[in-house]
Amino acid sequence: MAAIPSGATWFDTLKRSFANVPIDAANDNGVSTTEFLEAAESLTTLFDLLGSAAFSPVKSDLTGNIKKVRDRQLAAPGESETLQALVLNELKTKKHVASEGLLWLVRGLDFTAQSLRHNIDNASKELSDSFRDAYGRTLKPHHSFIIKPIFSAAMSATPYRNTFYEKLGNDSERVKAALEREVKALEEVVQILKAFQERKEAKW
Template identity: 45%
Template sequence: MYTDVETAHGINTDQFLKATDHMLNMFDLFGSTAFSVVQNDMRNNVKKIRTRYLTDTEGNNTLENLMANEAHQKKRLATEAVVWLKRGLDFTARSLMHSLDHPAEELATSFRMAYDATLRPYHSFILAMNACPWRKDFYERIGIQDESSIAQMREWLTALLRIIAQLDTHFEQHPAYLLH
């Protein structure tokens, strides 16, 4: 869970990757192959980050250190993966938070809104919004059934959005990370 990811001295790489693995499994609950492209892309980005992390777990203990250690290399696969994974996670977090904040709307509406705010500037890939499960069915599948579980999900999404904001700040401080 993103609530367990240490961020005080940088975003703990191992904890972040484990939380992201857990989140990606949620796409399986959509019951549709329409999101498999997004899920596979995000999994591939996790794999690139994990591969880099495992080359030096101490030196790459935070995402910030991992990117700094890769900054002077010609190919910065893990840094590029962090950029794209952050964008995908931002889309996911905004979609679900919007859905929690607007319980009368279906997931497709929340996904369209989040896509426009996060991914549209980077590519023209349009998600199969009509393949979204019904809101009621999706929340039932992931166990969001009462106020307590909604509060827990909101806490989890808030933690993820804080991590995304921390990455955004890091990219603002190191704009060269976004150029390649």
């Protein structure tokens, strides 16, 4: 993990922020595939920051789904400039490996966004409460009885709120502003993709 320069925040060390993922509002809110995958990969390192091996399955779940989407992008780059185009073009081939990968990736990102949003909006809550609350509303309904205990263990392994925020940088106001910016951008992308995935042509 990259060292945080003095006066900066952890978010400044990321290769790509969700705030810098192009969205083509004039073209069905098309989300640019390359930048989205870079931002998603960058955000998975948040689970390293949480400092517990219990989060390894959460991170590997996200990275595995990122790989499925990227593999399709590499196989058909001309048909995959936006995530929406990637899904629709893959489904035409009667396959849905990347489309399903993106579905799970969006669920994982929704979980991350809701966890962080809950913690931002509830200053007295510990991280474990925020993560548990978000897990119940996002991933848990889709997980099997085998997977649920693995993820539940991770929710209980989160560091104390103060410890986590200190890891994000030593200037609390800058950390707060950077966290709000990233979460807001992530929420926007997640909402666009969830709405798209609800559409008939995006299902298999």
